[in-house]
Each structure stands twice: as C-alpha cells, then as structure tokens.
Amino acid sequence: MTDARGYHHGDLRRALLTAAAVAIEESGPTALSLRDLARRAGVSHAAPAHHFGDKPGLLTALAVEGFDLLAEALKAGDSLLEMGVAYVDFAVRRRAHFEVMYRPDLYRADAPEVVAARGRSRAVLNSAVVDLPAGPGGADSAARDALAAWSIVHGFATLWNAGALPDEAGTDPREAARTVIRRLFEPPC
Amino acid sequence: MTDARGYHHGDLRRALLTAAAVAIEESGPTALSLRDLARRAGVSHAAPAHHFGDKPGLLTALAVEGFDLLAEALKAGDSLLEMGVAYVDFAVRRRAHFEVMYRPDLYRADAPEVVAARGRSRAVLNSAVVDLPAGPGGADSAARDALAAWSIVHGFATLWNAGALPDEAGTDPREAARTVIRRLFEPPC
C-alpha cells in the first residue's frame, strides 16, 4: 500500500495503524514519529491528525485494536495453560500492540473504547480460571488464581520481549512459556 | 540542591539523575526532556550533554543505578517469598528506574556497565532459588523455578505500575504481592 495516487488515500487510517505497528516493532514506541508514518503512507505530514487528532490519539486506537486482538487470540486456548501460552504468543507476535497496551502514559487509557476493549479481553482471561478446581481458599481464591496466572504470563512475556531472559530460556517462546506456566500446577509439595 | 550559583553546579550529574527520576515518575520516560531537566537543575540546555552525551546516555546511567539499587533491595529478603515482595516493592517505590531498566529501546542495554550491574542483580535473584527443595525435575528444575518466580513477580509489578489490575487487588502492593507469590507454593493439588 505504498502508492495510492490521487488526493484521497482510500484507507489511510488502516495504513497508518499498520505502519505504526511496523515502526514500533522496529524502534519502539518512543521513537515513533507521526511525520514518519505519513511519509511511509505517502501522504502529507498533517494527514494523520485528521484521523487520530494527535499522537496519543493514534496510540489509543492501536491499544483498542490490541485488546480486541488479544481477546480473539485468547479464545483459541481451551485450557488455562494453553490460554497462557496464547497470551505469551500474542505478546511476542504482536509486540507493538502489546507494548502500547500496557503503557498508559502513551495514550488515553481511560477513553471509553479502551475501557470496553480491555474489559472484553479480561473477561476471556478470567473465564478460564473459574473452571479450575477450587483451591484451599474456596471461591475466594479464584481472584488470587487469576491474578497469579495473569502475572506469570505477563511477566514472562514482558521479560522475553525486553530480551532480559538468559539464553537458557531457548528460542521458542511458546515452549518456554508452557514450561514456566506448568510450574503453577506442579509445585514442589 | 536547587540553587548552587556560580558557573559550576557542583554535583550536576547527581542532580540530573534525580531530576530524571522525578520527571519520569510524573510523565513517563517518553515525555522526558533533557532541556526540562536542565531547567530543573538551573543550568543551560546543553549542560547535560557533557555528563551523559545524549538522552540514551542519561537513561543508561539511570538503568545502571537501578540495577544496583535492585540488587541492594533484594538482599533484604531472607526467603524466596520475601525477596519476591522486595522485588515488587522496588518496582513500585523506584518506579522510574524500574521502567527504564526493562525498556532496552530507551538506552544502551549492551553497555558494559549495564551488563555488569544487571548481572549483579540477577545473581542475587538466583541465589534464593537454589535454597529451595528440588522439584520433580531435579537440579534441572532450578532454572525453571527461577524463571517462574521472576516472571510472576515481574508481571505483578508491571501490571501494578500500569494500573492494569482490578480494584480487588487492594492498595498495598506488598500485601497483594505476597498473596500472589504464595500461589507458587500452595497449589490446588
């Protein structure tokens, strides 16, 4: 979609979001430049403003898209373990979206569309926990289980993306994640 | 150290690092401006360049300081559980350092001082895992245990700082973290 001659682009909003994801994956969200995105899309430097208002506006749209893509990806997991693997897989494959989603200083995290989309993804995440056998804490432990599961997959994904993990972790994030998450079910008891 | 009239500041490097931590805590690392730091320290806009070269240089120094502060903070934990709590506590109290440390696109993560400081903090983290009873995997499971523990505390800390956790998580990060980490030892088996 580099060319698209004529005064009107046709699908500039979509093109800018895609270009933003690519640019963020290349150099991180901090180095993101609206003017660079405009250049990549072949439009003038002020064109993005019409669709997103300002930079936080664009990243807000990207975050909304990310939460919806995450909810979709999580639905593929049929168990808590597999859903955790899907969470990590999403964070690695759609790294740009993931990075923005959990960086509220970059966008308007309290915008209604964001709140709604985040709620959708969280609902899917929690749906897998209620199916577990109740722990020693009874029904009250469901919240703790959800928080623990979410924390371990989110932490693993973040550390993986940051390149902070030692080489022993391997090269396949799905496999490594599965091993780590299993630790939640097979403790040294 | 706001004033310090005269041509020379006296301790500009220290003042800039402190001001950077404050500014990042206020508005995140993306909004950080060297010129703003210079204004806060009462020096000219080009003064920071002498001490840190450029913006990544300043954040590199901040990351090094962060890894050393983390290693120090972790030493206070006498068990794996308490060390995990200390990790979360560090992430919340020294939020600016923590955010920069795990964002390699912001600084020179491969600089030798960074590699050394990161190694020091990781050594402390791993020292608590070897004291654990060996899991079903034998000695090989130590790496997995370390990764699982690191992931769960890092994920919890990140989610807490991002404001992503639901209100049920409470207001005290240490208490909430302790509850979640315990889940690693008391599974529904």
Next chain:
DNA sequence: TAGGTATCTTGTCAACGGCAAGATATGCTT
C-alpha cells in the same frame, strides 16, 4: 448538478535533541 462534508495539503510556530564554538572555573605542575 449543486451544496455540504470528509479528507488531505501547505504554511507556520514553539520545543526538542544534538552539535560547535566560546567562556569560566578547577587542578596540576613547576
């Protein structure tokens, strides 16, 4: 076909990061 609106362009401004050149303080050497 004509008016209205959505979309995009051009022009401008302040702020920023980075560089170069100069000014001032500090410390070392003799």
Next chain:
DNA sequence: AAGCATATCTTGCCGTTGACAAGATACCTA
C-alpha cells in the same frame, strides 16, 4: 604563586517533530 591543561558550563545554531490554522480537493447525497 604563576601558568597551563582540563573539566565544566554557556551561547548560538540547525534539522526534526507535534500541533495548529487555513486552504484545496474529492466524494456523496439530495
């Protein structure tokens, strides 16, 4: 104590960026 080298800080400048304003062009509907 005097002079020189160096560290530290300033002033001035340039290219880029985000944001805004005003105008141009294409689409769409009545």
